[in-house]
Amino acid sequence: MADESSAREIARRVREGEVTAASVIDAHLTRATAAQPRLGAFTIIAAEAARARAGELDAALARGEDPGPLAGVPIAVKDNICTRGMVTTAASRILAGFAPPYSATVVERLEAAGAVVIGKTNLDEFGMGSSTENSGLHPARNPWDEARVPGGSSGGSAAAVCVGAAPLALGSDTGGSIRQPASLCGVTGLKPTYGRVSRFGLIAFASSLDQIGPFARDARDAALALDAIAGHDGRDATSADEPVEAHLAALEAAPERLEGMRVGLPREHLDLCRDDGVRAAVEAAVATLRDLGATVREVSLPLTPHGIACYQVISTAEASSNLARYDGVHYGHRAEGTENIVEMMSASRSEGFGAEVKRRIMLGTFVLSSGYYDAYYLRAQRVRSLIRRETLAALDEVDVLVGPTSPVTAFRLGERLTDPLTMYAVDAFTVGANLAGVPAVSAPCGADADGLPIGLQVTARPFREIDALRVVDAFQRATDHHARRPALADGRAPKEGSRG
């Protein structure tokens, strides 16, 4: 029996006329608005546009049309994903007020399937961070403890799903930006294979690493969202023309147990995890997978300790190039009172970018600059090849890799802000999937002594999202970690009757 508030249950009820899309959207807008002053999860809540869209869906239903598998499902969209006419800022002052002339392919596909965008969610500026404290607007907070961060960079999307402001959200993941906040907020987050989901309309951070994916409360809702957004798009040259499986149907048809599933446990991921609570929860989850019939064996990813250095060189190099477009000429912030164009560009960029973005542009510009390119950029690209090779070799021996998503649970605001390297360190187990281009899911697998969620990361072979989702789905049918909700969500949840 599906959770009443799951995306698939909402869509079923809307399609069968049990509730109107308008009532569903109203209930979620109420929840999003109520939580906003405390969590800052949204950059904007698009109440008017969402209500208008819900009205259209209800009219279509009244005419006997079927709006699609996401009929009336509210969705929150990370604010680095373009929404036509709806302000999209990437949480940067340099894009304040920017209204994109087009929507991202993922947004078009979700809307075509009947989903309703209820707002844009907060992030670390341009996706650069692991706490959403680098937002140029305001930080977001963790629904489990408002003194703590929701993770990042897609912290707003994770927090929104956590409190039930929306059953689904979109994020983007360059080095862990979907999985790490999913872990810290206790929700399910999927980074698909590089090329599985179109990046057209995603504000680029590091183009060879960026990938859009869903946040949900469980694997089945994540599968429902993936089914809507996956597949080739001629507007993104890196988009793969590979067959797309019906992920939700496959999960529903799959046996409850995991007989035949081969699970690999990278020993470096547990060895490098110093938090006893996190390690214990992951070990207990592995025991559950074994109880479900999966075979578990240790594997080795010896390059794990070098992932962050490799990632920092490549991602900042690409960022320095991608962010060159913000120069005050065509759109975005322009500095006042400058005498010539070079001064105008430098002043606009210096006023518009935050400290972390400047740090990354500087490192990226340096590693690409004449004389240093071979020693830094090219070396990192060679190491990236080795990391990809090592990851794929491990995935030749097993179907999925399992370990902690984040070495720590949600940390306090400010705790890692003054020393950027301590912030980068929390991506230790997530950057590998981006560097190798493979899919990975984070799902809740327990809580630490303070009740803060712990995430289990499940990594699969390229275009085998289904393997990771199957493991998570079986785990979620056998346990209830994913059903645990913070008091904030319970306190704010409108009564069920108000929907219908």
Added chain:
Amino acid sequence: MAEPVAEPVTDPASVTVDRALVDRVALLARLRLTDDESTAMTAHLARMLELVDHLAEVDDPAASPYTGPAGATRPLREDEPRPSLPVAEALRNAPGLAGAPEDEGAFRVPAVLE
């Protein structure tokens, strides 16, 4: 107006992260850093390069640098002309157009030439 040119740097082994290097990189990146920002950036860049230098321990000079994921079909679309963004829409977010004639159809910037 002559644009200042950054000094070329050639020998990675001799890299000293100092204010002069940071100022050259900032110029290339079109960032104008305050004194405080330059000082902090110098320390940050030095620490990052220290971290990144560890890649030498696992680097294999015989390995091919990563150029993109192999093994999937990524077809390019047909090279056919298609409608592009209308000028008015492209200009809708443009700064500095206050007072420009509505039908000018161009972005406006400060002087490029003296």
